[in-house]
Amino acid sequence: MTERSDQDTRRHRRQTLRILVDYRTERGVGCDYATTLGAGGMFLQTDEPLTPGSIIKLRFRLPHGEELHETEGRVVWQNSPAAPGEPTRASGAGIKFTDRNAIAKLARELEDYEF
Secondary structure, eight states, X not given: OOOOTTGXXXXXXXXXXXXXXXXXXXXXXXXXXXXXXXXXXXXXEOSSOOOTTOEEEEEEOOTTOOOOEEEEEEEEEEEOOOOTTSOOOOOEEEEEEOOHXXXXXXXXXXXXXXX
């Protein structure tokens, strides 16, 4: 597991939810669920290894939302699956969005969204 160095510097509040996310990395394409989302990033629950520092392109909609969000992000940290005997944790990656226009658009939609 990689240390979550920027956890204390979040500018946007995150919401717990479950949305399907299509994504593309240097290794190929994937489709998994995000379980937390804020205008600045998400936790993508996946067993695929995503390299911290790598760029990821994402597409998703909020539940019951009409707007398709397409943005780019950077993998900030990775949780590998828990080994036998370790405490259970979700495998996946923390993604920080890097597209300022997409961040602003998502922030506006999240302001009006009822969780």
